[in-house]
Amino acid sequence: MMAPSEGLQKKLYSEILSRIKESDMEIPYQRGKYMYYSRTEKGKQYRVYCRKLNSNLAKEETILDCNALASGKKFFSLGLMDPSPDSRFLAYTTDIDGFREYTLFFKNLVTGKNFIEKIPCVRSFAWSADNKTIFYVTEDQAKRAHKVWSRVLSERSSEKLIYEEKNKRFSVYVELSRSHEYVFITSSSSSSSEVRFLRADYPYGKCSLFRPRKKNIKYYMDHGKDYFYILTNDKGKNFRLIKTRTAAEKKDWCQMLPHRKSVMLDNIEVFADFIVLHERKNGFPRLRLLDLRTGNAREIHLKEMARTVGASKNFNFTTDCYRYEYESYVTPETTFEYCLGKSESTILKRRAVGRDYSPKQYTVDIIKAKANDGTLIPISMVYRSDLKQAHPQAFLLNGYGAYGYSNDAYFSVPRLSLLDRGLIFGTAHIRGGGEFGKKWHEQGSLLKKKNSFTDFIACADALFAA
Template sequence: MKSNFFYSLIIFSIIFLSCKKEKQEPELAKAHLSIETPTAKKIAEELKTHGDTRVDNYFWMRLSDEQKNNEIPDRQTQDVLDYLNAENAYKDAAMKHTESLQKKLYTEIVSRIRKDDSSVPYNDNGYSYYTRFEEGLDYALYCRKQIKDAAEEEIILNGPEMAEEKAFFSIGGRSISMNNELLGYAIDTVSRRRYTIFFKNLKTGELLPDKLDNTSGRIAWANDNKTVFYTSKDSVTLREDKVYKHVLGTDQSKDELVFDEKDETFSTYVYKSRSDKFIFIVSSQTLSSESRYLNADTPNGAWKVIQPRERDLKYSVAHLGEYFYIRTNKDATNFKLVKTPVTTTTKENWVDVIPHRKDVLLQSFTVFKNYLALGERNNGLRTIRVMKWNGEDDHYIEFNDPAYLAYATTNLDFDTNILRYTYTSLTTPFSTIDYRMDTKEQTILKEQEVVDPNFSKDNYISERTYATARDGVKIPISLVYKKDTQISSKTPLLLYSYGSYGSSTEPYFSTTRLSLLDRGFVYAIAHIRGGQEMGRYWYEDGKLLKKKNTFTDFIDVGQFLNKEGYSSPEHMYARGVSAGGLLMGAVANMKPKLWNGVIAAVPFVDVVSTMMDETIPLTTFEFDEWGNPKNKEYYEYMLSYSPYDNVEAKEYPNMLITTGYWDSQVQYWEPAKWTAKLRELKTDDNLLILDTDMETGHGGASGRFERYKRVALEYAFMLDLEGIKE
C-alpha cells in the first residue's frame, strides 16, 4: 500500500486532549481508529523441534542480504517491502496529529546541543587529538595539533565532506602509525557494521591505494609503520572470525591469515597495548576467553598464547614493564587483578594484586608507572579506586549524588600522576576531570553544556530506592524528576531497563530526557538482574534458565512504583532497546495492564527461531547467554517467554515498535513479525505502530542530529497518550 492511501482515509475528528493533565484525566487519542491497519499475508510454516510443532504465519518475512541488495526485488522481497512501507504509512497517518509536537520536541532537543562543540584533547606520541563540530554540520572534524607552541590544526578526517550524499555514514576505528605519518580508518555506509578500512598519508593528505573490505573496523599497527593487523567477518553470520596481516602497498588478497577462530561460539578482535610493546588477539564468548600476543617490533614473529582457553575462565590483559596485568574470574566470581611475568604467562604463574571480594565487582583497571586505578562496582554504583603500587595511599574518589556514573577515560600516558575520568549523574551533565592521584586535586576540563538559559541541575531531584522482588531480592531503582513535579497516581512515569549480557544500566545525564522531565514525567531506571549492577551473581541470576528473573524484576519494580504513589498503570510507560526490547515484549505479554504504553526499540523478540538459526548474526556465540534450543530443556524454557511465540488473544498496551531494515544485530523481520502477530491477535483498540528506518541498522540514523527525530516520535507517542500537546 502507498502512504497517500492511508492519508486519504484519515478522518479529522480527533478528540482534543487537555494540556493540563493534572486538572483532569486525559482521554486516549483514538485518531488511529479511523485508519485502516496494515494486514500482513499469512503463510503457515511448521517449525518442528523436540516433537513440538510451532506454526509461524509470518516466517516468510525473512530475507537474505542478497535479496535486500537486488536492484530488481523478487516477489518475496517486494512483499516484505510492501508490508514495511504500509506499516510506515500507517504510523505516519496515526501520528499525523502529533506532527507539530514532534517538530517542537526535535527542535528543543537539538537546540540544547551546542552546535560548534569540541571534545577535550588527549595527548599521544607528541600530538594532541580532538574532534570538533562546526555549526550547521552533522558530522565531526577529526583533528590534531603537535604539542608545541603555536601549533597549527591538522584536519585528519573531514566527516562532513566524507558523508556527502550518503544516506548512512559512520566512521569506525581510527589508528595512527608510530611515526605519526599514516592514519588507518574505517567506514560503514550501509549500517551493517561491515567496515572498509582506508589509509591516509597525513603528510601529503593523499589516500593510499590499500583498501581492506569486510572488516570489524579496527586495526593494530606494528612498530614498523607498514604492517597492520585486522579482523574480518564471516560474510553470512558477520562473526568476527579471522585476523589477517596486511603490509601497505600490497593487495588485500595477498594478506596473510595469522589466526582463524574456528569455534563458532567465539568471536575475535585485535588491539595494541597502551605501552605499544605488544599486539594482542583476543577470542571470547560469554563464558571463556583466550589471548595471544606478539612483540609489536617483530610483526613476522610467532604468536604466543597467554593462557589456553578453558570453559568458565575469562581474562583480559594489559602490559606494564616486565609484567602482564590480568583481570580474571579465576577463582573469583567478581573478578580480581593478577600479574604474571611476560616470559611465563600461564595461570599457574598468576599472582594476586587485587584479591577477589564477594561484595565488590572489579570492572576495569588502568596501570600507571606509580599508580593503579581500579573501576569497581559496589552496592550497584561504580566507583574509582586509586592506590600506589606498594599499596599505600589506597583511596576512593568521593561522589555525592545518590545515583551516578564515574569511569576512567582516555589515559595513554604511563608516567603521570594524573588520572582522567568522566563523571555524570541523573541531574549532572557529563564532566571530563583530571584527578591528581598524589594530591587528590581535581580539575574540571569540561562540563557538557546545556544550551538553555532556564536549565539548572538544581531544578531536578534524583533518588535511589529499592523494590523487593517476589523472591525477596532487593532491586535498585534510580529516579529523576523536576522539583515542581507533583508526585501522585496521575504522574506519568517512564521506566527503562536493559537486563542482559551483564550490561549495567547506568544513571547518566541526558539533555534529551529534559523534554520529558520538564513536562512532568518521572524517569526511572530498574537495575534488574541480567545486568551486573550488584555484582557478577546479579548477571548469573538473569540469564539462561534464570532469564525470567529479568522480566519479573522489571514488573515488580513497576508495581512497587505504583504502590509507592509515583504513578499508576494509566500513566506508566516502559521502554527497552535490543535485548531490552525482549524485556518489553516479555512484560507486555506477562503484565499488559501494568503499562499505558510500551516502546520496544530494535527488539529481540523471536528468541527461539533466531537461536535455532546459526546463520543469523550473533546466534552461535550467544548460546551461553540464552541457551541452545537444540537442547530440549532450553528450548522449552525459551519458548515459555519468547515474546513472539507468546502473543495471544488479549488486550495489550499502546505500543510503539522500531527497527532498521539493515539491522545486523536484530534482523528487521523480528519486530515486523511481532507487529503482524500482535495485529492479528490483540483484542484491544489501543495504538500499535511499527516504525522501520529503511536506510539504517541497529544504531539508527547516522549524523549528529538525525537520530533525534525518532526520539521525538517516541516522546510524542507518550505525551499524546497523556494528553500533553505542547
C-alpha cells in the same frame, strides 16, 4: 495521525535544539607529539577530527572530515580511528550501508592522501611499533570476528594470516598495549577466553599463548613495564587481579587484588606507575587507582550514586594523571582529570546545556522494590522538584536486564523536556544486567530469565504503591 500534535512537535524540537551547542570542540588530548581533538560545526551532521603539533597554539591539521566522507552517501558511520605510533599514518574504518560492515582505510597524514588499498569487513585493528605493519581482524558471513591478519602498508603481498578462530562460539579482538610493547589477540566466548601475544617491535615473530582456554574461565591481559597484568575469574565470578613476569608457570603468579563477593572488577587500565580499577559496588560503578610504587589504592570521589563513569582518552603510558568521563541524570557529560600528586579531580570540560538549565531544579531518588523471591531491586529516578505531586503522576520506567549489561544513569537533553512537563523518569536495575556483578547477571539468564520480567513487574508495582 500526528497532525494534531504538529504544534507541540515543533515546540519540542526547538526546545531540544536550544539546549544543544552545535559548534563545539572536545578537550584536546596528547598522543605522541600531537594534540588531537574533534569538533562539530553548526549545520553539519558529522564531526571533524583534527590535531596540532605540540601546542594548542599551533596550526590546525584536519586529519579526517566525516562530513566530506559522508557526502553523497545515504548512510555513514565512522568506526575505529587510530594514528600510527609515529603519527605519520592514520587507519580508520567506515560503514556506508548501515549493516555494520566496516571497511579499513589508510591515510598518509604527511601528504594528506589516502592509500589505494582498503580492507572490507574489519572488526578491530592495531598498529605494530614499527609504524608500518598493522594487525587487523576480519569477519565471516555471520559477522563473527574470526581471522587475524598482518600486513605492511602498500605491500599487499605481505599479508599474512596470524590466527584463525575456528570455534564458532568465539570471537577475536586485537589491540596494542598502552606501553606499545605487546600486541594482544583475545579470543572469547560468553563463558571463556584465551589470549595470545607477540612483541610489538617484532611483528613477524611467533604468537605465544598465555594460557589455553578452559571451560567457564575468563581472563584478559595488559602490560606495564616488567609485568603482565591479568584479570581473571579463576577464583571467583567477580574477577581478581594478578601479575607475572612470564606466562610459563601459574606458580609465578602474584595476586594483587583478590576476588571479592561484593565488588565486581569489570576492567583495568595499566599505566607505568598505576592501574585504574573499574569496579562496581552496591549496584553502581566506581573508579579506584592502584599505585604501583606504594601498593596503595585510592577511590576517586564521585558525588552521586546514580551515575555513569568510564575512561576518557588516555594514551600517555608514563602520565601521573588520568582522565575520565562522568554523567548522571542531572549532570551533563563531563571530562575530569585526576592527578595522583594532588589526589583530586579537576573539571576539564562540561557539556553546555543552554543558559536556563540548572541541576538544582531536579531531584534524583533511589528506592528498592521487593521481587517475588525477596530480592531487593534498585530503582533510580529523576524528576523536576517543583512539579512532584502527591497524587498519581506520569512515570516512564525503563529496564534492560540482559547480557550482564549495566543500565546506568545517564544525562539526556530530550529527557529534560519530559521532566519539565511533570513526568518522572526511572530505571529498574533488574537481574540479568551486571549492576551487582556476575551473580546478578546469572540470576536473570538462561533458566532464570523469568526473573528479569518479574523484577520489572515488581518495580512497577512498587511505584504504584508508593
